[in-house]
Amino acid sequence: MAVTPRRAGARWFTVFTLAWLALWTAQLTPLQLLIPLQLNTPDTADGWISGVVSSGLVLAAGGLAGVIAGPLAGGMSDRTRGAFGRRRPWAIGGAVLGAGGLVAIAFASGPWGVGLAWVAVSVGMAVASAAFTALIADQLTDQRGAASAAVSSSQAVGIVAGVGVIVLLELGVVAGYLALAGFLLVVAVAAAFILPDPPAPASAATARTRVSLAERFAAFRDRDFAWLLWGRLVVNIGNALGTGLLLFFLLYGLHRDPAGAEDELLLLIVVYTVFVVAASVIAGRISDRTGRRVGLTVAAAVVQGIASLLIAALPSFETTMVAAALLGVGYGAYMSVGLALGTDVLPFAEDNARDLGFVNVSASLGQLLGPLIGAGLVAFVGGFWLLFAVGGVLSILGGVMTLAVRPRVSPAPDPAQH
Numbered sequence: 097m098a099v100t101p102r103r104a105g106a107r108w109f110t111v112f113t114l115a116w117l118a119l120w121t122a123q124l125t126p127l128q129l130l131i132p133l134q135l136n137t138p139d140t141a142d143g144w145i146s147g148v149v150s151s152g153l154v155l156a157a158g159g160l161a162g163v164i165a166g167p168l169a170g171g172m173s174d175r176t177r178g179a180f181g182r183r184r185p186w187a188i189g190g191a192v193l194g195a196g197g198l199v200a201i202a203f204a205s206g207p208w209g210v211g212l213a214w215v216a217v218s219v220g221m222a223v224a225s226a227a228f229t230a231l232i233a234d235q236l237t238d239q240r241g242a243a244s245a246a247v248s249s250s251q252a253v254g255i256v257a258g259v260g261v262i263v264l265l266e267l268g269v270v271a272g273y274l275a276l277a278g279f280l281l282v283v284a285v286a287a288a289f290i291l292p293d294p295p296a297p298a299s300a301a302t303a304r305t306r307v308s309l310a311e312r313f314a315a316f317r318d319r320d321f322a323w324l325l326w327g328r329l330v331v332n333i334g335n336a337l338g339t340g341l342l343l344f345f346l347l348y349g350l351h352r353d354p355a356g357a358e359d360e361l362l363l364l365i366v367v368y369t370v371f372v373v374a375a376s377v378i379a380g381r382i383s384d385r386t387g388r389r390v391g392l393t394v395a396a397a398v399v400q401g402i403a404s405l406l407i408a409a410l411p412s413f414e415t416t417m418v419a420a421a422l423l424g425v426g427y428g429a430y431m432s433v434g435l436a437l438g439t440d441v442l443p444f445a446e447d448n449a450r451d452l453g454f455v456n457v458s459a460s461l462g463q464l465l466g467p468l469i470g471a472g473l474v475a476f477v478g479g480f481w482l483l484f485a486v487g488g489v490l491s492i493l494g495g496v497m498t499l500a501v502r503p504r505v506s507p508a509p510d511p512a513q514h
Contacts, residue, residue, distance in 0.1 A: 108291065109246060115187075115228050115287035116250035117257065122194055122280040123221045124251065125258025126201065126214070127155060127463070129361070130272050132343045134210055151341075152471030154211040158218030159464025166222035166457040173227055181293030183234070187227035191284035194220025195277040202273035222460065224284060229452045231291060233439050241389075241436040245380030248431035252372030252424065255365050263362050318443035321451070323500040328434055328458040330494030331397045335427050336466020337487030338404040338419075339368070341474070349480040350413055360413065364420045371424025379429035380436060389437040390501055393430055397495025400426030404488035408481050426491070431459070434498070441501065 135150045169186050176182040197216030204210045232243045262272040342364060346357040379396065383389045403422035407415060438455040466487075473482045 109242070111287050111290045112228070112231065112243065113246040113250055115284055115291070116247050117254050118191075118280050118283035118287070119194075119221055119224055119228070120251040120254030121258040122198060122254075122276045123217070123460075124255045124463075125262065125276055126198070126217070126273070127467070128255055128339075128365070129259050129262060129343065129358075130269055131155065131210065131214065132341075133269055134204075135207060149471045149475060150207045151344075152468035154207055154214050155464045156468035157211050158214040159461045159468075161215040162218040162222035162464065163457045163461050165219040166226045166460070167451075167454050169223040170226035170230065170452060170454075173230065177295075182295070183227040183230050184288050184291075184293045187224050187288035188285050190220045190222070190224025190227065191280055191288070192220070194224065194284075195281040196220070198273050198277035198280065202270045202277075218460075218464070222457065225456045225460070226452065227288075229435075229456055231293075232435075233442060233452060234294065235292070239384065240439045241380035241382075241384035241432065242377075244435035244439070245376040245432035247435060248376040248380075248428055249373040251431065252369040252376075252428065256362075256369045259362055259365055263358050318441075320441045320501045321438075321443050323497055324434070324438055324441060325454055325458045327397075327494045327497035327501075328438070328455065329462045330490050330497060331400070331430060331434075332459045332462025332494075333466045333469065334397075334404065334462075334487045334489075334491030334494060335400060335423070336463045337470045337473075337483055337490065338400070338407070338423055341467055341470050341480075341483065342416075344474070345416075345480050345483075346413075349411060350416075352413075364416060367417060368420040368424040371421045372428035375425045375428030376432035380432035383433045383436055389433050389440065390498060392433045393437060393498045394495040396426045396429035396433065397491050397498070398426070400430060401488040401491030401495070402426075404484045404491060408484035408488065411481065411484075430495075437498075437501065 131154060132151050135154065169190065173182050173186045176185060178185075194217050197213050197218075197220055200216060201210055201213035204213045229247070232240055236243055258272075258276060261267070261275065267275060343357060343361050346352045346360055347354065352360060375396070379392055383392055400423055403419040403426060406419045406422070435455065438452065442451050469486075470483045473486060474480060476482065
């Protein structure tokens with residue numbers, strides 16, 4: 097079923113971008129800074145490795161919860177009817193749950209307490225993300241690359257916003273979590289109310305019928321969609337290996353003092369963000385104009401892989417700065433064009449939110465599994481070189497997997513609209 101052609105204006109894109117900024121800030125700031133600080137154990141040589149492993153386990157538990165929650169919530173939003181909309185209730189509910197989890201984790205202690213609260217945060221983020229992502233397929237045709245760029249660039253800006261505010265204002269762990277909860281609750285809920293949420297098309301009425309478990313996972317039997325998902329998972333694991341344990345790398349790989357490590361982490365994130373935003377916007381718009389999404393996606397993943405291999409070969413802060421820029425270029429372009437490609441190859445129009453939930457989960461699961469895998473690699477060799485080497489190889493492998501996706505014909509953009 098073709099989506100009725102529609103072009104969103106600046107207001108739609110502004111609100112949509114702010115919604116994703118809130119989601120990414122709330123999800124990635126704990127992953128990058130707050131959870132490692134909570135679980136850091138610097139007292140002995142074995143102790144710091146224990147903290148790395150605990151952080152990896154906590155983040156992986158959240159990733160598993162998100163894998164389950166995202167597609168389920170997306171499928172239920174496909175079937176939701178009523179005057180309040182079909183995506184809006186799930187966007188609001190997810191944001192509220194995520195904010196509640198952030199409040200809980202602020203006062204949690206130990207891996208078990210932090211882990212349980214982080215599961216609540218991850219579930220809330222997965223539910224809200226599934227609802228907001230579905231708006232791209234519901235409402236846009238030839239602007240999907242631009243909308244996907246808004247999602248991926250907000251991811252990078254969100255890390256800078258969250259880490260920057262906490263580090264520069266010296267908020268501390270508890271105050272940092274509470275600030276994130278308030279930001280998420282206000283911005284994401286407001287965006288859900290403001291963004292249009294049109295009723296489901298008549299052809300989607302079949303989405304209300306009861307389906308079997310096999311039918312719920314029918315999208316995985318679509319060859320192109322399955323290759324896209326697996327490639328996206330592998331590339332995101334590669335990205336997480338290159339970025340998810342940076343604070344520990346600075347502390348114990350480059351032997352920076354704790355205060356200096358936080359400042360250098362912020363600097364690396366700023367560099368990464370600048371290039372993510374630029375690459376995502378440029379690549380997303382190029383893919384809209386040319387339709388060559390597969391080639392752009394593969395090239396972006398290869399650039400990301402080269403960046404991680406550079407750190408593995410020449411571990412220094414200066415090399416890491418260069419690699420941060422390359423990681424930003426590769427990941428920004430990959431996420432914007434890859435998400436647009438995902439909307440192009442959705443197999444069932446009546447289940448867009450459910451299947452886009454799988455697309456979101458493949459990325460978020462990779463980001464949350466990466467630190468767990470990375471913790472094991474660090475513990476195995478007692479250092480970080482293997483972490484970055486495996487991250488580089490996986491990034492390139494995931495990009496090559498995307499070559500198996502056959503692009504589908506989509507409505508040609510009207511030249512008069514550009």
